[in-house]
Amino acid sequence: MKMSEQEGITVKKGENFSEWYTQIVEKAELSDIRYNVKGFVVFRPWSVMSMELMYDFLEAEMRAKGHKPAWFPALIPESNFKKEADHVEGFGAEVFWVTEAGSEGKKLEERLAMRPTSETAMYNMYALWIRTWRDLPMKLYQRCQVWRYEGKATRPFIRSREFYWVEGHDVFATQEEAEAQVAEDMEVTENVLHGKYGIPFIFFQRPQHDKFAGAVNTYAADTIMPDGRALQLPSTHLLGQNFAKAFDIKFADKDGQEKYVWQTCYGPAVSRIFAAVIGIHGDDKGLVMPPNISPVQIVIIPIYDDSSKKKVLEAADGIKAKVDKQFRVEVDARDEYTPGWKFNHWEVRGVPLRIEIGPKDMKKDQVVFVRRDSGEKEEVKQTKIAVEAKRMLRKIQKNVSKKADKYMKGHMHRANTTRSLKKTLREKGGFVKVNWCESDECADYIKAETDGGVIRGTRFGVEDRKRGKCVHCKKETDTVVYVARQY
Amino acid sequence: MKMSEQEGITVKKGENFSEWYTQIVEKAELSDIRYNVKGFVVFRPWSVMSMELMYDFLEAEMRAKGHKPAWFPALIPESNFKKEADHVEGFGAEVFWVTEAGSEGKKLEERLAMRPTSETAMYNMYALWIRTWRDLPMKLYQRCQVWRYEGKATRPFIRSREFYWVEGHDVFATQEEAEAQVAEDMEVTENVLHGKYGIPFIFFQRPQHDKFAGAVNTYAADTIMPDGRALQLPSTHLLGQNFAKAFDIKFADKDGQEKYVWQTCYGPAVSRIFAAVIGIHGDDKGLVMPPNISPVQIVIIPIYDDSSKKKVLEAADGIKAKVDKQFRVEVDARDEYTPGWKFNHWEVRGVPLRIEIGPKDMKKDQVVFVRRDSGEKEEVKQTKIAVEAKRMLRKIQKNVSKKADKYMKGHMHRANTTRSLKKTLREKGGFVKVNWCESDECADYIKAETDGGVIRGTRFGVEDRKRGKCVHCKKETDTVVYVARQY
Numbered sequence: 001m002k003m004s005e006q007e008g009i010t011v012k013k014g015e016n017f018s019e020w021y022t023q024i025v026e027k028a029e030l031s032d033i034r035y036n037v038k039g040f041v042v043f044r045p046w047s048v049m050s051m052e053l054m055y056d057f058l059e060a061e062m063r064a065k066g067h068k069p070a071w072f073p074a075l076i077p078e079s080n081f082k083k084e085a086d087h088v089e090g091f092g093a094e095v096f097w098v099t100e101a102g103s104e105g106k107k108l109e110e111r112l113a114m115r116p117t118s119e120t121a122m123y124n125m126y127a128l129w130i131r132t133w134r135d136l137p138m139k140l141y142q143r144c145q146v147w148r149y150e151g152k153a154t155r156p157f158i159r160s161r162e163f164y165w166v167e168g169h170d171v172f173a174t175q176e177e178a179e180a181q182v183a184e185d186m187e188v189t190e191n192v193l194h195g196k197y198g199i200p201f202i203f204f205q206r207p208q209h210d211k212f213a214g215a216v217n218t219y220a221a222d223t224i225m226p227d228g229r230a231l232q233l234p235s236t237h238l239l240g241q242n243f244a245k246a247f248d249i250k251f252a253d254k255d256g257q258e259k260y261v262w263q264t265c266y267g268p269a270v271s272r273i274f275a276a277v278i279g280i281h282g283d284d285k286g287l288v289m290p291p292n293i294s295p296v297q298i299v300i301i302p303i304y305d306d307s308s309k310k311k312v313l314e315a316a317d318g319i320k321a322k323v324d325k326q327f328r329v330e331v332d333a334r335d336e337y338t339p340g341w342k343f344n345h346w347e348v349r350g351v352p353l354r355i356e357i358g359p360k361d362m363k364k365d366q367v368v369f370v371r372r373d374s375g376e377k378e379e380v381k382q383t384k385i386a387v388e389a390k391r392m393l394r395k396i397q398k399n400v401s402k403k404a405d406k407y408m409k410g411h412m413h414r415a416n417t418t419r420s421l422k423k424t425l426r427e428k429g430g431f432v433k434v435n436w437c438e439s440d441e442c443a444d445y446i447k448a449e450t451d452g453g454v455i456r457g458t459r460f461g462v463e464d465r466k467r468g469k470c471v472h473c474k475k476e477t478d479t480v481v482y483v484a485r486q487y
Numbered sequence: 488m489k490m491s492e493q494e495g496i497t498v499k500k501g502e503n504f505s506e507w508y509t510q511i512v513e514k515a516e517l518s519d520i521r522y523n524v525k526g527f528v529v530f531r532p533w534s535v536m537s538m539e540l541m542y543d544f545l546e547a548e549m550r551a552k553g554h555k556p557a558w559f560p561a562l563i564p565e566s567n568f569k570k571e572a573d574h575v576e577g578f579g580a581e582v583f584w585v586t587e588a589g590s591e592g593k594k595l596e597e598r599l600a601m602r603p604t605s606e607t608a609m610y611n612m613y614a615l616w617i618r619t620w621r622d623l624p625m626k627l628y629q630r631c632q633v634w635r636y637e638g639k640a641t642r643p644f645i646r647s648r649e650f651y652w653v654e655g656h657d658v659f660a661t662q663e664e665a666e667a668q669v670a671e672d673m674e675v676t677e678n679v680l681h682g683k684y685g686i687p688f689i690f691f692q693r694p695q696h697d698k699f700a701g702a703v704n705t706y707a708a709d710t711i712m713p714d715g716r717a718l719q720l721p722s723t724h725l726l727g728q729n730f731a732k733a734f735d736i737k738f739a740d741k742d743g744q745e746k747y748v749w750q751t752c753y754g755p756a757v758s759r760i761f762a763a764v765i766g767i768h769g770d771d772k773g774l775v776m777p778p779n780i781s782p783v784q785i786v787i788i789p790i791y792d793d794s795s796k797k798k799v800l801e802a803a804d805g806i807k808a809k810v811d812k813q814f815r816v817e818v819d820a821r822d823e824y825t826p827g828w829k830f831n832h833w834e835v836r837g838v839p840l841r842i843e844i845g846p847k848d849m850k851k852d853q854v855v856f857v858r859r860d861s862g863e864k865e866e867v868k869q870t871k872i873a874v875e876a877k878r879m880l881r882k883i884q885k886n887v888s889k890k891a892d893k894y895m896k897g898h899m900h901r902a903n904t905t906r907s908l909k910k911t912l913r914e915k916g917g918f919v920k921v922n923w924c925e926s927d928e929c930a931d932y933i934k935a936e937t938d939g940g941v942i943r944g945t946r947f948g949v950e951d952r953k954r955g956k957c958v959h960c961k962k963e964t965d966t967v968v969y970v971a972r973q974y
Contacts, residue, residue, distance in 0.1 A: 070529065073524060094589070097585065100586060102579075114585065149588035
């Protein structure tokens, strides 16, 4: 028996989130940090199966909105990488370089960057493919991993030097269409992250000093983790014509004029969003998976002794047969583990619905449903299993999402002074609204004075400009921004 | 209008396969070889959507057989990579090395290999995870790309320095179980490549001089391309305890003894299998996609003039609505292209079924079905569209597969002398059965003497040992092997 699992999670999420997170990653076998390259981790089956389901929803939504998938090389020639000045300044420090190949270590003619993001891999090709207005819009995405040599401490899913994402790269004839794409990217984020994974967030327009390297504007979704810190989720960037000019992407318009294209890019990092799934939905017993993205939605635990074993196992298989066309379901019939061990095993992994069946239940033609999110038990007639399972899973999905929304709503505050901002960030966490004069000096001061409170930007799509005084310099301003400590 | 497409394929597959392949890759927009790193290509949406479907079948089959997915790092420390002596000898020459990072090009403490295959990334972790017999069997796979610095000419899908595959890595308590896994891998190959993609192949046990670096035995599937050359498809390897000893992967068995595990690995390269799909199923007009893996299974082409436009487009949408729950279907309603241009556009891409609808058809309450595989046309009543489409797609899938089988069967020959072997390889291509004494000298001689005829090995699972004389040295032997020129 694997005793570490049997123990379950030994700290409370609300008391020591960091330790709770470490334990859950280990005990639910989500990731292993012992891989012997600094900053790189192994993603284990339970998290990978979940993230595959997350990818499915995300890609389906992006395809429904007219994106097509492509696979671009993982290696980018240094000369491509350096074409857009801001971009290389922003990402240069984070690149792993391939410099040699073969057993003799033959030097390559040019250094090759392992993609930290793929603008500079893709846009050379875009310049070849796009000729006229008929080729636009062009909306491509790729599902891939990227590599970033960064210094901050490794935390599985939250931050590692290799992570998994989708990157969408869209090209338009006009600025208006590009701006509309940014809005569509936000809609995709809402439909998938919130609608399917149950993760709430707020979209901010980032301050100019915090935008994507090479972009005109950056819009990023932030959620709040249980320790009150903000975690950045997908961001979408209006690239304007910056890259078009650097990579010479032009098209002949309907009016016969040759013009530079307008571009956007969008980067939902599935492995990082999974960190939000762990943190936001989890509880003191372990993961709580939203049914939509749980690798196993229903686990059936047969409870038997030697005399009842055969009958109970047959009944368990019968239940499975009733639901496995509709749901992802498993019977845990392993003989070497006790039912109690199995309860814990699947609870730590967050399986939404457990069905228990034993000799007593069989006599009553029933089973017992146990909800992972609430712990509630319910006796269900054998004839009603399929319909009740469907109803229950739908309910769990809703409840998990609602709980998360409530948590988010409870973490929106307001401050008028840096002192109260600091106090609120420390004691309550979450987002704190303040007026800000838009100067870098005040942003720096706020960050230093509040132990890392960062201006996340102005809220997008919600009008909350309000006359007031900058929280630091007291200059009058309409600009209201949200401050949070961040991952 | 994109004239290059409008032209269609201008050479016949049977006359100049190489040029035909180049044209199809370009005109069906499958891949672009103009990416500016030698040996790296871009995979474009049509091929990626097909390969995603191929991945779906392959992963579903592997999961059904008890494999679970994981994601291991793309970078392997040099010290891991060098642990198994044969392995490093076999792959060392093909490794891209990451040696530095960041804008200043800071040297890393240890060189990191971009994985050419993941044994040496995974097996360190296996040694940590596997403790007792309860942890076995352990069957994991990962879907990823790998990188190999190799010298042969780049051909999209057939050979490039970056390719896409699944790699399965399984661990067992006994040799018998490992051997059974090799057989299961072959079964997966049969069910998926042949059963779903319609690609025929033969499994060979490779001669010892041609096995996977570090394996005890290698079993590889070969198909025959239209130019008569063999293309290697998935291979499965019995690793024995070689890696277990190098990576110290041991378990406490039921008898209390500590033992080394037994391992296998399996590597179906989806991007390469797609080359077989192109080559084997394609015809003089372009791709012929098996319905199972065609991104679009049915394309509806409305044929209209100004007066009928509205009605015909509505009818086309109505047809789509009838079939789009069951099939991947698209209406090509682009106004800027003619029906003739569209016919060619979708024929080059191999869409299995075209449905044409125009004013005349509407009057007769019918549509016209056109099969891509045979070119046959059929009038179908509007009320029968769904049922007929289903029947037709099933028929096309079968026919495409049968045609391929027939081609394969027609390319099995026999020779008793190197002279006739050479002649057969040159004039007929395919596999030629010969007796072979199992000496490396004779293998080398055969290869040199027949312009590249390579011994693919003994056929697996089919008894065709036969007393005869080695085709070169004339020594008596029972061993019958298959020779083919190869990619």
